[in-house]
Amino acid sequence: MTKNKRLDLSYTQMKWETVFRRILVIMSVLLLLLVVGILITLIVQSMPSIKSLGIGFLWGKIWDPVSNIYGAYPFLIGTLLTSFTALLISVPFSYAISIYLGEYNPKGWLSNLLKNSIELIAAVPSIIYGFWGLFVLVPVIRTFEAKIHIAPYGVGIFTSSLVLAVMIIPYAASLGITLIRMVPSPLKEGAYALGATRFEVIRSVIMPYTRSGLFAGVLLSLGRALGETMAVTMLIGNTSTIANSFKEIFFGPGNTMASVIANEFTEADHTVYLSALIELGLVLFFVTVIINLIGKRIITKFTNH
Amino acid sequence: MDARIGIRNTKSILFKGLIVFLAFVITLPLIVVLLYIIKQGIFQVNWHFLTHVPAPVGETGGGISNALVGSLIIVLMSSVVAIPVGILSGIYLSENPHTKLAYYSGLCVDILQGVPSIVVGIVVYFWIVKPLGTFSAISGSIALAIMMLPIVIRSTEQTLRLLPPSLKEAALSLGVPYHRVILKVIVPCGFAGILSGIMLSIARIIGETAPLLFTAFGNPYLTTAITKPMETLPHLIYTYATSPYDDWHNLAWGASFILLMFVLILNIFTKLITRKWNIQL
Numbered sequence: 010m011t012k013n014k015r016l017d018l019s020y021t022q023m024k025w026e027t028v029f030r031r032i033l034v035i036m037s038v039l040l041l042l043l044v045v046g047i048l049i050t051l052i053v054q055s056m057p058s059i060k061s062l063g064i065g066f067l068w069g070k071i072w073d074p075v076s077n078i079y080g081a082y083p084f085l086i087g088t089l090l091t092s093f094t095a096l097l098i099s100v101p102f103s104y105a106i107s108i109y110l111g112e113y114n115p116k117g118w119l120s121n122l123l124k125n126s127i128e129l130i131a132a133v134p135s136i137i138y139g140f141w142g143l144f145v146l147v148p149v150i151r152t153f154e155a156k157i158h159i160a161p162y163g164v165g166i167f168t169s170s171l172v173l174a175v176m177i178i179p180y181a182a183s184l185g186i187t188l189i190r191m192v193p194s195p196l197k198e199g200a201y202a203l204g205a206t207r208f209e210v211i212r213s214v215i216m217p218y219t220r221s222g223l224f225a226g227v228l229l230s231l232g233r234a235l236g237e238t239m240a241v242t243m244l245i246g247n248t249s250t251i252a253n254s255f256k257e258i259f260f261g262p263g264n265t266m267a268s269v270i271a272n273e274f275t276e277a278d279h280t281v282y283l284s285a286l287i288e289l290g291l292v293l294f295f296v297t298v299i300i301n302l303i304g305k306r307i308i309t310k311f312t313n314h
Numbered sequence: 315m316d317a318r319i320g321i322r323n324t325k326s327i328l329f330k331g332l333i334v335f336l337a338f339v340i341t342l343p344l345i346v347v348l349l350y351i352i353k354q355g356i357f358q359v360n361w362h363f364l365t366h367v368p369a370p371v372g373e374t375g376g377g378i379s380n381a382l383v384g385s386l387i388i389v390l391m392s393s394v395v396a397i398p399v400g401i402l403s404g405i406y407l408s409e410n411p412h413t414k415l416a417y418y419s420g421l422c423v424d425i426l427q428g429v430p431s432i433v434v435g436i437v438v439y440f441w442i443v444k445p446l447g448t449f450s451a452i453s454g455s456i457a458l459a460i461m462m463l464p465i466v467i468r469s470t471e472q473t474l475r476l477l478p479p480s481l482k483e484a485a486l487s488l489g490v491p492y493h494r495v496i497l498k499v500i501v502p503c504g505f506a507g508i509l510s511g512i513m514l515s516i517a518r519i520i521g522e523t524a525p526l527l528f529t530a531f532g533n534p535y536l537t538t539a540i541t542k543p544m545e546t547l548p549h550l551i552y553t554y555a556t557s558p559y560d561d562w563h564n565l566a567w568g569a570s571f572i573l574l575m576f577v578l579i580l581n582i583f584t585k586l587i588t589r590k591w592n593i594q595l
Contacts, residue, residue, distance in 0.1 A: 022491040029493030033406040036399055037419040040467075043460065044422040047429065050437045105336030113330065125585065126341045132581050133347065134521020136548045137570050140555045141347045144563075175343045208326035236430025238524040239548075243556065267432045267524070274436065274528055290433045301428030302421075 051291040058284035066288065072249040072269075074277070079285040081292070083251040087263040088293075090166050091241060092234040094259075095173035100227060103178045107185025107223065108211060115190055124186065131179035139243030142172045147244065154260060164246035165262045172240050177233045181226035188222040188311065189215060222311040228304035235267075236297045242268040266293045348574070355571020358564055367536050368550075371559055378569045380536040381550040384451065387538065388530060388546055389520055391455035396462035397512055403463075404470025404508075405496060411475075427464040434460050435525035443529060451544035454530025461522055462515040469511020473504040510584045517580035521573060523548035547573045 058066065062079055069080020106127060114120045143164075150171075151163035192215050200210045216223075246262020249269065264272075266289045277283035362377055369376025403419060410416045434457050442453035481503060485495040501508070523546075526532075531543040532553060547569055554566035 022494075026492045029496070033402055033409070034415065036402040037406045037415050039399065040403055040419045040422045040426075040463075041415075043463075044425050046441075047433070047437045050440050051433070054436075054440055102336050102340045105333045106340065109333050109337035113333065123337065123341065126344055129578075129581065130340075130344050132517060132577055133344070134523070134548055134573060134577060136521060136523045136551050136555075137351060137574060138347065140551060140566060140570055141350055143555060145346075145350060175340070178340060206322045206326035208329040209322070211329070232428050236428075236432070238430065238432045239552065243552070267430060270432050270436065271524060271527055274439075287436055290430075290436045293430055294433050297430055298425050298428050302424060305424050 047294075051287060051294055055284050055288035055291050057280050058288045061281055062285065062288075066285065067292070070251060074273070074282045077281065079281070081266070081285075081289060083249055084264050084266045084269050084289060086251060086258065087166060087245065088235060088265040088267070090259065090263070091170045091173055091245070091265055092231060094167070094170035095177060095234050096227065096231055098170065098174035099178045099181065099230060102174075103181035103185060103226065103230065104223065106178070106182040107189050107226075108215070110182075110186045111189025111192075112211060112215060124183075127179050127182050130175065131183075135176065135237060135240040136243075138172050138176055139240035142168065142240065142244045146172065159256065159260050162246060162260070162262050164244055165260055166245060166258065167260050169241045169244045169265075172244060173234050173237060176237065176240065177230040180233050181223070181230040184226035184229065184308070185219070185223050188219045188226075191312075192218050219311075221307050225304040225307035225311070228300050228307070232297045232300040232304065235300070236293060238267040238271050241265055242271045247272055266290075351567070351570050351574050354564075354567035355569075355574075358568030359571060363568055368534055368554070368565055369561070371562070374561055376561075376565060378547070378550060378565065378572070380533060380545040381547045381569060382572070383536060383538065384530070384533070384544040385520060385546045385548075387540065388451055388455050388458060388526075388544060389516060391452070391540070392459035392462055392519060393512070393516065395455065396459040396466055396515070399459075400463050400466025400515075401470050401501070401508060404467045405474065405501070407467065407471040408474035409496070423464045423467050426460065427468075429460075431461060431522055431524040432527075435528045438525065439528040446541065448541070449529060449531035449543040451530050451540040451542065454526045454544065454546070455540075457525035457529045458519040458522060461519050461525060465515035465518060466508075466511050469514070470504070470508050473507025473511070474500060476507075477503050506587050506590070510587045513580050513584045513587070517577050517584070520576055520580075521548050523552050527552075547576075 058079070062069070066079060066081055067085065068082050069078070070082045071078050071080050072083055073079075106123070110120055110124055114123075146168060147163040150165075150168050151161045154163070155161040196214050196218065197210050200214045205213070245264060245268055247264055247268060248262040249264050251263070252258045252261050270286050270290055270293075274283070274286055277286055362375065364377055364382065365379050366375070366377035367380045368378065403423075407416050407420055407423075438453050438457040438460070442456055443449055446453070477500060481499060482495055485499045486492070490499070526546055526549050530546055530549065532549045533543045533545045537544060551566045551569050551573065554562040554569070557563070
């Protein structure tokens with residue numbers, strides 16, 4: 010009797026074991042379905058615009074929903090300009106943080122404090138950066154623009170890039186810190202033994218060793234910058250027309266792909282309009298995903314070898 | 315000879331100076347933003363502010379109770395969805411790292427991590443808002459749950475991978491069934507790491523605005539109906555910050571202060587947990 014009971018018990022346990030394993034598999038399949046579902050939804054919903062506007066949609070210069078003309082060029086330019094300007098501004102800082110916390114000062118309270126503050130930059134919600142930028146940075150930029158004799162909008166691509174630059178620093182920096190700390194000390198010691206100064210060690214040992222990894226960090230930052238919505242939406246001025254000279258484009262108001270979706274999605278009142286916005290989302294999805302995957306690939310390669 | 319060494323040393327010192335300067339100067343914007351939000355927001359916050367709905371234009375006073383309740387409900391609902399799914403997928407990924415399914419699921423986690431939040435908003439709009447015919451708190455929760463998933467999965471996976479295999483082997487050799495080994499031995503051992511991942515993900519989604527624009531949408535009244543539009547803190551900040559009225563701006567400053575405090579506290583807690591259990595995330 011007792012023996013049977015025990016057997017029964019272990020049978021139930023075994024049944025549960027199979028059920029548990031199955032649940033684990035189902036959850037992982039769910040993830041696949043989720044991503045495939047996102048992709049299919051985006052493609053299906055942007056079909057009307059792909060069909061009626063074709064590939065020329067991407068470099069059409071005019072976006073005028075009222076007369077049913079859709080061109081994504083202003084948003085592509087806006088997105089690329091804000092992201093790459095932000096990246097240019099942020100890279101020296103994220104490299105400096107990586108080198109300082111990875112090499113000069115890897116331990117101690119000051120190092121911890123700085124590292125935590127950098128992580129805090131990423132933790133502050135983007136809406137707060139946007140709000141702050143709108144009320145503090147925009148007036149400052151406006152005075153600055155008036156001083157250098159260009160139309161003092163205040164809001165615009167330049168302003169967005171500045172805020173964006175600060176927001177994306179942590180992504181490249183925290184990866185860079187980890188990677189620079191991984192440089193084997195025999196390499197550095199060898200260089201010091203040959204009489205190299207600290208600067209020379211950093212330039213000719215640490216930098217070459219970590220170059221690909223630091224580049225991956227920059228890619229992750231870029232991915233963030235491309236997809237960032239709220240802070241940019243609040244600061245970029247939301248104009249879909251594109252100015253003629255570079256200076257006017259750079260300092261004047263504009264729109265990015267993400268910001269135009271955020272602004273016009275709920276107002277889009279006919280199929281092609283809505284679908285054109287979703288196609289922008291699809292493009293954004295592909296670009297950010299590819300950039301992220303390349304970044305991740307480089308990191309995996311780096312940490313394995 | 316001596317002169318060249320002098321030049322090289324000076325170069326080294328100058329370089330260090332530059333690095334230190336750049337590394338520290340970047341905390342300035344952070345400090346400026348934090349202090350400004352605190353300065354503008356702290357005097358807005360009082361009991362009335364926390365327990366009343368926003369006042370109409372032209373009236374002073376009013377609060378953000380609708381957004382507080384809304385954010386709480388929506389974050390709670392997304393956690394209920396994302397935490398179990400995330401932990402279970404994380405367990406699968408750490409337990410079967412070399413299967414084909416694990417490879418593709420891992421890829422999907424990477425993809426999800428890179429998806430811009432606004433795109434998640436679009437997709438959930440078509441999945442839930444359109445079939446239901448109305449913006450709703452449920453759709454907002456689903457959108458935020460999708461944002462939460464990759465963080466929970468990755469932290470679970472990485473924590474469990476760091477556990478020594480002897481733990482599992484010891485339990486299995488005692489004849490404990492597999493599911494009990496995982497749920498009673500492995501997960502409790504990695505609990506701190508999983509918990510800090512969850513807190514990080516909550517800190518992340520509580521400030522997300524973009525996915526809520528087309529899903530939870532916003533609502534000037536206090537509501538707990540999850541099939542109706544619902545206000546959240548970040549969305550309230552967005553609407554009121556971009557409005558032309560000073561009273562509304564003040565409301566938004568107060569809301570920003572509260573949101574910032576939430577995020578700070580969650581982050582500090584996570585830091586304390588990770589430091590206590592010495593976890594690398």
